[in-house]
Every structure is written in C-alpha cells, then in structure tokens.
Amino acid sequence: MKIIVCIKQVPGITDVKINPETNTLIREGISSIINPFDMYAIEEGLRIKEKFGGKVTVISLGPPQAINALKEAVGMGADEAIQLSDRAFAGSDSWATAYTLALAIKKIGNFNIILCGKQAIDGDTGQVGPGIASQLGITQLTYVFKIIKLEPESSTITVERLLEEGREIVEAKLPALLTVVKDINQPRATTLFHIRRASSLSIPTWTVVDLPGVDPYRLGLKGSPTQVIKIFSPPKREGVLDLIKADSAEQSAAILADKIIAEKIL
Amino acid sequence: MPLLEIDKDKCIGCGGCIEACPLGALSLVDDLAVVNDKCTACGACLLACPVHALNLPEALPQEVAVNLVAYSGVWVWIEQFHGRIGSISIEMLGQGRKLADQRKVALTACVLGHNVEHITKEAISFGADRVFWVDDESLAAYSTAPYASTLISLIREYKPEIFLLGASSRGRDLAGSVASVLYTGLTADCTGLDIDLENGLLLQTRPAFGGNIMATIICAYHRPQMATVRYHVFEMPIADSRRQGQVIPIKAAMSAEQITAHVIDSILEKDEIKLADARIIVSGGRGVGGPAGFETIRKLAEVLGGAVGSSRQAVDAGWISYAHQVGQTGRTVRPDLYIACGISGQIQHLAGMKTSKVIVAINKNPDAPIFNVANYGIVGDLFQIVPALTEQFKKKLHK
Numbered sequence: 001m002k003i004i005v006c007i008k009q010v011p012g013i014t015d016v017k018i019n020p021e022t023n024t025l026i027r028e029g030i031s032s033i034i035n036p037f038d039m040y041a042i043e044e045g046l047r048i049k050e051k052f053g054g055k056v057t058v059i060s061l062g063p064p065q066a067i068n069a070l071k072e073a074v075g076m077g078a079d080e081a082i083q084l085s086d087r088a089f090a091g092s093d094s095w096a097t098a099y100t101l102a103l104a105i106k107k108i109g110n111f112n113i114i115l116c117g118k119q120a121i122d123g124d125t126g127q128v129g130p131g132i133a134s135q136l137g138i139t140q141l142t143y144v145f146k147i148i149k150l151e152p153e154s155s156t157i158t159v160e161r162l163l164e165e166g167r168e169i170v171e172a173k174l175p176a177l178l179t180v181v182k183d184i185n186q187p188r189a190t191t192l193f194h195i196r197r198a199s200s201l202s203i204p205t206w207t208v209v210d211l212p213g214v215d216p217y218r219l220g221l222k223g224s225p226t227q228v229i230k231i232f233s234p235p236k237r238e239g240v241l242d243l244i245k246a247d248s249a250e251q252s253a254a255i256l257a258d259k260i261i262a263e264k265i266l
Numbered sequence: 267m268p269l270l271e272i273d274k275d276k277c278i279g280c281g282g283c284i285e286a287c288p289l290g291a292l293s294l295v296d297d298l299a300v301v302n303d304k305c306t307a308c309g310a311c312l313l314a315c316p317v318h319a320l321n322l323p324e325a326l327p328q329e330v331a332v333n334l335v336a337y338s339g340v341w342v343w344i345e346q347f348h349g350r351i352g353s354i355s356i357e358m359l360g361q362g363r364k365l366a367d368q369r370k371v372a373l374t375a376c377v378l379g380h381n382v383e384h385i386t387k388e389a390i391s392f393g394a395d396r397v398f399w400v401d402d403e404s405l406a407a408y409s410t411a412p413y414a415s416t417l418i419s420l421i422r423e424y425k426p427e428i429f430l431l432g433a434s435s436r437g438r439d440l441a442g443s444v445a446s447v448l449y450t451g452l453t454a455d456c457t458g459l460d461i462d463l464e465n466g467l468l469l470q471t472r473p474a475f476g477g478n479i480m481a482t483i484i485c486a487y488h489r490p491q492m493a494t495v496r497y498h499v500f501e502m503p504i505a506d507s508r509r510q511g512q513v514i515p516i517k518a519a520m521s522a523e524q525i526t527a528h529v530i531d532s533i534l535e536k537d538e539i540k541l542a543d544a545r546i547i548v549s550g551g552r553g554v555g556g557p558a559g560f561e562t563i564r565k566l567a568e569v570l571g572g573a574v575g576s577s578r579q580a581v582d583a584g585w586i587s588y589a590h591q592v593g594q595t596g597r598t599v600r601p602d603l604y605i606a607c608g609i610s611g612q613i614q615h616l617a618g619m620k621t622s623k624v625i626v627a628i629n630k631n632p633d634a635p636i637f638n639v640a641n642y643g644i645v646g647d648l649f650q651i652v653p654a655l656t657e658q659f660k661k662k663l664h665k
Binding site: 011032036037062063064065087090091093094095098121122123124125126127128129130131132133134135139140141142143145158160161162163164165166167168169170171172173176181182183218220221222224225226227228229230231232233234237239241242243244245249250252253254256257258259260261263265266 | 268269286288289290303304305306307308309310312313322323347407409410411414434435436438439440441442443445446447449450451452453454455469473474475476477478479480481482483484485486487488526527528529530531532533534535540541542543545546570587588589591594595596598602603620621623624625626637638639640641642643644645646647650651654655657658659662663
C-alpha cells in the first residue's frame with residue numbers, strides 16, 4: 001500500500017486568547033501544531049502500513065517552518081516527507097491549495113490511498129480534500145470514522161462515514177482519498193527512534209519548478225478564485241450574564257425556566 | 267519569503283498590524299513592522315494599518331477567459347435524505363430567493379435523487395422559479411461522483427452566477443468537488459451572504475480561526491460564485507403552495523457502471539433530533555461524571571424537544587459517542603437555545619457554540635469561562651438543578 005498523507009501546520013489555538021478590551025487576539029507564545037484532524041490521518045496511514053506493508057509519505061504546503069510538522073510526522077513513523085514551499089504558493093485559497101497538492105501527488109505517483117483530516121482548525125473549510133480528489137479524478141470518501149475493510153487484491157475499501165443523520169457504510173474502488181474525523185483512532189506519540197530518524201532524514205522542498213505540468217497562473221494568491229476583502233472581529237455577544245440566585249435548586253430552576261420561556265424560543 | 271510588502275517609509279511603528287495578525291507573523295524591529303515566514307497572506311493586517319503601509323500584490327484577473335456576463339441566476343442544491351428535503355436546503359431557498367430578487371433574476375433549485383418528484387413541488391413552494399429534476403436510481407443515495415458530474419454539466423450548460431449549498435457533510439463534500447473541477451471560487455461555511463449593490467458581487471462572510479475573526483470574501487473573476495452556508499443562519503421561508511414554477515427533467519450525467527463508490531448500508535442515530543439542525547441543544551461536560559449522568563441531560567433535552575450535545579472531555583472519557591461532540595474537533599452548532607451543564611467552556615468548546623442565540627450555563631465553578639458567553643447562569647450542582655429544571659418545563663410547557 002502506498003499511502004500519502006496531506007498535513008497542515010496551524011496555530012495552536014489553545015494558546016490564542018482574546019484581549020477583552022480590543023477584542024483582538026493575543027498571540028504571545030503562539031505555538032504551531034499539526035492540524036489535529038491531520039494527526040488522525042497520519043495515525044490511520046501508519047496503521048494501514050502496519051497491517052498491509054508499504055510506505056507512508058507525508059506532504060505539506062506551507063511556509064518554510066512547516067517542515068517541523070513534517071518532522072513530527074516522521075517522528076511518529078512516516079517513512080518519507082516532502083515539503084511544498086515557494087513564494088509562488090503563498091496566499092493560496094482552498095482551490096489553489098488543492099491544485100498544488102494534487103500536482104505534487106501526481107509527481108509522487110503510484111499511490112493507493114490519500115488521507116487528509118476532515119478540515120483544518122484555522123480555515124475550517126474542509127474543501128481541500130475533495131478538491132484534491134477531483135483534481136486527481138479519484139474517489140473521495142469524506143468524514144470517515146472507521147475503515148471496515150481494505151482489500152488490496154481487489155483494490156476495494158469499505159468505510160463508515162459520519163453524517164448528520166448517523167453513519168453510512170460505503171464501498172469504493174481504490175485509489176481513493178479519505179478525509180477522517182476525530183473518532184477514527186488515537187494518534188500515537190513520537191518515539192525516540194523515529195525522532196532520531198526524522199533529524200537525519202533529508203526532507204526535500206519542492207517549489208514551482210518541481211511540479212510538472214503546472215500552470216503558474218493557477219498558483220498562490222494570483223491563482224486563487226476567492227479574495228478576502230475584509231477582516232473584522234466577530235460581533236460581541238449582546239447583553240450581560242443574568243446570574244440567577246435563589247434559596248434552592250427548585251427556585252432557581254423555576255426562575256430560569258420562566259426566563260427561557262420569555263425568550264420565546266421554545 | 268512572505269508575500270506581504272511593508273513600506274518602511276510609511277510605517278509609523280504603531281503595532282496595529284501585530285495585534286491584527288492571527289498568526290503572530292509580524293513584529294516591530296527598530297520601530298518598524300517586519301514580517302516573518304509565518305505569514306500566509308491572509309490580509310488580516312491590511313485594514314489595521316492606519317497609514318496603508320502594508321500591501322499584498324493584487325490578485326490579477328487570471329486569463330479573464332470567463333465571460334462573466336454570460337452567467338446569470340441563483341441556484342440552490344436541494345439536499346434530500348430518504349426522500350425528505352433537508353431543513354438547510356429550505357433555508358437556502360429562502361435566502362436564494364432574496365438574492366435572486368436583489369439581482370432581478372430567477373431562482374433555480376437542483377433536485378437530485380430517486381423518486382423525488384414531490385421535492386420539486388416543495389422547492390417551488392419555498393421560492394424556486396425553476397427546478398432541474400434529475401431522477402435516477404443511481405442517485406438514490408448521495409454519492410459524490412454521480413451528483414457532482416450531473417451538477418457540473420448543468421452548470422456548464424446553463425451558467426448560473428451564484429450557486430449555494432448547505433454546509434452539511436454532503437453539501438461540503440459536493441461543493442468542494444464541483445468547484446474544483448470548474449476552477450471557481452468556493453467560500454465554505456458562510457454565516458452571511460449579501461449582494462454588493464455597486465458591482466453585483468456576492469459578499470460571503472465566514473468565521474475563521476475558531477470564530478475569532480470574520481472575513482468577507484468575494485469571487486470576482488470566476489463563475490459561478492459558490493458558497494456553502496451553515497445551519498440556522500437565515501430565516502426559514504414559509505411555504506406557499508400556490509406558487510408556480512417550471513420543472514425541467516434532466517438525465518443523470520454518469521451511468522451506473524461508471525460509479526465507483528456505493529452506499530451499502532446506513533445506520534441512523536437513535537436520537538430523534540440531530541445535533542446539526544437542532545433548534546435546542548442540552549449539552550453535558552466533565553461535570554456530568556459518567557455515562558449515567560447523561561440520562562439527566564437527556565431527560566431535559568427530551569422535555570424541550572432538543573438534541574443532546576457534549577464537550578470533548580465527555581466524549582474522550584467514553585461517556586457518549588463522538589456524534590454528540592460540540593466544538594472545534596466536533597460539530598459547530600448555532601441553535602436558538604444552548605444549555606451547557608457541567609461544561610467549563612474551554613476555547614475549543616466555545617468555538618463550536620458561541621454563536622447560539624441564547625446560552626444557559628449551569629456549573630459548580632463560578633469562575634468557569636462558560637459564564638462569559640452565557641445569557642443566563644446558575645452556579646450549583648447540575649444534578650440538583652437540571653432535574654428541577656426538567657420538572658419546571660414539564661409543568662410550564664405541557665401543563
């Protein structure tokens with residue numbers, strides 16, 4: 001099984017606090033982490049490899065320091081890593097990101113499964129996975145929370161997807177791109193053995209010249225169909241906390257019930 | 267090297283851009299702003315600069331191969347499951363109608379499925395002028411490729427200016443695929459849609475960075491302008507069964523043999539009400555103490571006709587299934603009423619629920635951050651308060 005995992009480095013949101021006076025972000029000591037959903041994708045890739053043999057390649061599009069995310073993935077056990085970093089890629093929206101990653105995946109070639117997290121916690125779009133699958137013309141299986149069956153001989157995969165109404169079991173042909181949700185596994189920690197490997201492994205950086213067949217007008221900010229024209233703070237929540245204090249739980253509950261009923265939302 | 271350009275002659279070293287950057291990519295060196303490699307060219311800093319010292323190179327109109335004026339009309343994809351129209355699609359029809367009226371164009375609904383003729387009538391009653399009706403056995407259960415290929419061929423032929431989908435799991439799955447093939451802009455998970463009256467462009471507003479910043483996004487040079495929209499953003503339209511509309515039968519673009527992914531079974535959640543489109547959610551967290559404690563939460567949800575939610579801690583402890591998790595690594599919800607019981611309110615949880623209309627917090631700890639976003643709060647033991655509240659609602663609502 002040749003497995004490719006796409007990961008993104010994101011700001012560790014736990015460190016983000018809001019300055020209540022200016023309603024802007026305080027980022028002192030902001031750390032960068034692997035997007036939490038991508039951790040599940042890496043883990044699932046490693047588990048498939050352990051069961052069926054093969055190779056796990058992690059790729060990431062981002063600024064130069066995103067190489068740390070790739071090193072961490074190798075520290076978990078990924079076999080190889082490729083970084084995509086170039087000024088020409090900067091400012092990519094979800095379309096241009098998917099386009100660039102798809103070109104890199106084509107160059108790597110000969111894959112059976114591509115794994116992505118269901119979305120990144122900074123952009124929250126969940127569109128890059130489906131975008132890559134369409135660019136490559138392969139099956140996409142989104143919101144996967146269990147691989148039920150994988151049969152390399154017949155190139156079929158059966159997965160359970162998590163949807164609004166419940167779960168859905170889908171059988172599909174490989175190659176396929178899967179986006180995974182949190183419940184699929186428990187990502188492993190890095191190990192000393194693999195960290196040592198990561199520090200000595202050479203991780204190539206691919207730039208625009210490394211992508212065969214690239215249309216440079218479809219890259220980065222220039223190639224992105226969407227443009228951000230305004231950024232602002234979200235509207236503050238209206239009103240102040242009405243803290244209900246009464247002598248007993250029953251009384252507090254009665255007051256609260258009346259107030260909720262008065263909101264006319266029930 | 268980052269894309270952001272800083273005009274050192276203009277910069278006054280005020281630090282406004284540093285505050286605005288969500289990535290910590292800017293700092294002051296010798297009283298001048300400098301940018302590091304963390305910059306992703308998101309543009310958050312540009313408006314914060316009082317002297318316009320920051321600049322991103324203009325996105326050039328690529329190719330301009332797209333003849334923009336050839337595109338007209340607003341389209342909505344109608345999501346259905348087992349022959350029932352999704353509430354989010356009704357919401358989209360309501361907002362689609364408003365946008366179509368503003369642009370003085372028709373509203374088209376795309377109904378795909380099997381035995382779904384009744385949905386074409388529903389779509390018209392909620393505001394559609396025209397319905398593309400694609401009825402085929404191969405479309406009975408949603409699958410990306412047959413749905414996307416049919417929509418792509420319709421879009422290529424009829425050229426809509428705007429195409430809206432609900433930001434449900436299927437909507438996001440489908441939109442990403444369609445936009446990718448068409449090389450057009452897609453703004454995911456919008457919480458606002460408007461028309462710019464000057465140039466007719468769709469103004470798409472969405473939260474990013476866990477809801478800490480909002481961005482307005484346009485798609486100026488590609489068509490259609492595509493957006494997925496979160497649940498409960500727009501008012502539900504009222505059905506008018508007298509409305510008239512045109513129903514156009516269309517053939518599916520892909521034959522059954524070409525389809526490589528098949529739904530072989532579906533397991534429905536036992537709970538009657540699903541988190542995603544629930545108007546009322548009662549959630550439990552660490553304070554609930556165990557799976558048995560969720561019974562208390564469930565009873566209140568039942569009396570209110572609401573869904574049961576949970577914090578990440580309760581899911582990770584194995585007290586309730588992941589399908590119930592609200593927050594950054596779970597679902598983002600915006601119900602009319604969110605009752606948080608024994609949830610402290612970590613930033614990841616708040617990111618998933620803080621846009622709810624009315625928030626109620628019940629927690630032992632008076633300093634729990636959940637109280638900062640709550641409209642109503644009670645400090646106390648949830649095992650006393652929640653059952654008492656359930657009894658009160660039973661009495662007051664059902665008499």
